[in-house]
Amino acid sequence: MVFKNKTVIITGASEGVGAATARAFATVGANLMLVARGKKKLEQIAEELRDKTRVEIMVMDVSDQDACASLFKKARFEFDGVHILINNAGLHVRGTVDSIDADDLGKMIDVNLRAPILLSRLALSYIRESGGGAIINVGSLAGRTPIPGAATYSATKAGLRAFTFALAEEIKTEPIKLAVVSPGPVDTGFIMANLDIVADVTFSQPMSTAGEVAAEIIKLCSNKKRERSMPPASGFITTATYLFPWLGTVARPLLDAKGRRVKRELKAKQIGATKDIES
Numbered sequence: 663m664v665f666k667n668k669t670v671i672i673t674g675a676s677e678g679v680g681a682a683t684a685r686a687f688a689t690v691g692a693n694l695m696l697v698a699r700g701k702k703k704l705e706q707i708a709e710e711l712r713d714k715t716r717v718e719i720m721v722m723d724v725s726d727q728d729a730c731a732s733l734f735k736k737a738r739f740e741f742d743g744v745h746i747l748i749n750n751a752g753l754h755v756r757g758t759v760d761s762i763d764a765d766d767l768g769k770m771i772d773v774n775l776r777a778p779i780l781l782s783r784l785a786l787s788y789i790r791e792s793g794g795g796a797i798i799n800v801g802s803l804a805g806r807t808p809i810p811g812a813a814t815y816s817a818t819k820a821g822l823r824a825f826t827f828a829l830a831e832e833i834k835t836e837p838i839k840l841a842v843v844s845p846g847p848v849d850t851g852f853i854m855a856n857l858d859i860v861a862d863v864t865f866s867q868p869m870s871t872a873g874e875v876a877a878e879i880i881k882l883c884s885n886k887k888r889e890r891s892m893p894p895a896s897g898f899i900t901t902a903t904y905l906f907p908w909l910g911t912v913a914r915p916l917l918d919a920k921g922r923r924v925k926r927e928l929k930a931k932q933i934g935a936t937k938d939i940e941s
Contacts (some may be wrong), residue, residue, distance in 0.1 A: 663796070663884040665687060665692040665746075665796075665880075665883075667689065667691065667693060667694070668693065668746060668795070669690070669692070669695065669737055669743055669745050669746070669792075670687045670692045670693065670694055670745065670746040670748065671692075671697065671733065671744060671746070671747050671749035671781075671785070672687070672696055672697065672748040672750060673694045673697045673698070673724050673748065673749055673750050673777075673781070674724075674751030674800075675694075675696035675697055675704065675707065676696070676700050676703035676704040676707060677698075677707075677850070677851065678705075678848070678850035678851065678872050679702055679800060679848060679850055679872045679876060680696075680748075680750045680751070681707045681737075681738050681872070682871075682872035682874040682875065683750060683875075683879050683880075684696055684711060684717075685705055685707075685710075685873075686873070686876040686879070686880050687715075687746075688711040688714040688715045688717070689714065690880070692715060692746070693715060693716045693717075693740075693741045693779035694708075694716070694717045695714060695718050695733070695737040695740070696708055696717060696719045696720070697720050697721075697722060697724065697733060697871075698719075698721065698751070699722070699723055699819060700721075701721045701837070701841040704721060704927070705719065706720050708820065711816070714936070716741070717738075718736070718740045718741075720733050720735070720736060720926060724751045724777035725731070725772035725773050725776065725777050726770070726811070727780060730777070730780055730784060733784075734784050734785070736789060741847075742789070743792035743796035744785065744789060744795070745790035745792050745794075745797075746789075746795045746798070747782065747785040747789070747795075747797045748755065748798050749777070749781055749782065749798070749799045749800060751772050751773060751820075752773065752800065752802075752852070753769060753773040753882050754770065754852065755767075755769070755770060755814075755815075756859045756861075757811055757817075758811060758858075759813050759814065762814070769791060770814050770815055770818055771817075774818035774819065774822065775821045775822055775825070776823055778799055779789065781823075782799075782808055782829060785797055786838065787792065788871070789852060791837050793837070794836070794838055794840065795838060795839070795883075796840070796841070796882070796883040796884075796898035797821075797829075797838065797839070797840050797841075797880070798820050798839075798840075798841050798842070798843065798879050798882050798883060799825075799826050799840075799841070799842045799843075800842070800843055800845075800875070800879070801819045801822050801823045801842045801844040801847075801889075801931070802815075802816075802819040802844055802845065803821025803836050803844050803845065803896055803897070803900050804816045804864075805817075805818075805820040805821075805822065805823050805844060805845045806844060806891070806897070806901065806904055807900040807904055809863065810861050810863070811859075811861050812861060821919070822842065822896075823842050823889070824890065824921070826840055826841065826842040826888070826889075827840075827888065828837070828861070829841075830888060839882070839883060839884070841887060841888055842874060842888070843879055843889070843890045843892065844889060844891045844897065845870050845875050845891075845892040846864070846868065846869070846870065846896045847864050847865060847869045847870070848869065848870050848871050848872060848875055848891060849869050849872065849927075851917070854928070854932075855927055857929055857932075859919060860925075861921070862917075862918045862919075862921035862922045863914065863917045863918050864921060864926070865905075865920075865922075865925045865928070866920040866921040867896040867919040868893050868895075868896065868920070870892050870934050875889060876894065878892060880888045899913075917929065
């Protein structure tokens with residue numbers, strides 16, 4: 663796909679994978695409609711990229727259905743069409759199900775699953791009007807294998823993955839690409855801001871950068887893949903433990919031990935970096 667002058671809507675675009683994806687699309691000349699709840703960071707990334715391409719922003723909560731409808735209307739008004747939707751916005755309140763407030767459980771479902779479904783529904787008519795394009799959902803390896811302290815998050819990402827595959831079947835005769843990228847741990851504040859509350863097993867897998875995930879999102883818009891697990895070896899492991907749950911039971915102590923070692927190393931680096939800044 664040629665991205666020059668195509669219009670891309672990116673949710674959760676103010677930092678992390680969303681911001682990296684915005685930078686990647688700006689590099690190839692796409693028009694950007696960037697969405698996030700935080701105005702300051704969203705304006706910063708927009709200003710950074712306006713030398714490269716046309717950028718508009720919308721400060722909103724993706725769980726607000728009326729705001730979602732207004733988002734597409736604004737994108738079409740500003741850029742005369744919509745070609746690509748990147749459902750990247752995510753929320754993870756970590757903890758056991760009975761320790762998390764019921765409102766927070768519902769919010770995770772709204773942001774991680776309900777919003778992408780509604781946004782995809784809205785996107786279809788706009789992308790058809792523009793002659794074709796893509797919808798790429800940002801999932802997680804947590805949606806492919808159970809993670810302690812992430813039951814609801816895992817459920818939403820599993821649901822998003824299933825939705826992607828099912829919607830792809832519904833519109834398989836149309837020129838609209840549906841795909842999901844499922845990364846393991848990504849070196850962003852999403853997990854790095856508070857290492858202690860992240861499950862040890864998460865760090866047993868190699869960590870990707872936000873830029874690497876963004877590069878895969880770009881590729882998925884055009885290639886024939888329905889899903890990209892990152893890294894591929896971790897995707898293989900999650901598939902194996904899903905098909906053969908006993909493998910997960912056997913491997914979990916080893917993976918937890920490895921994750922604890924990696925977590926200690928990461929915390930040591932963070933402490934060292936803080937001391938360097940203070941000195």
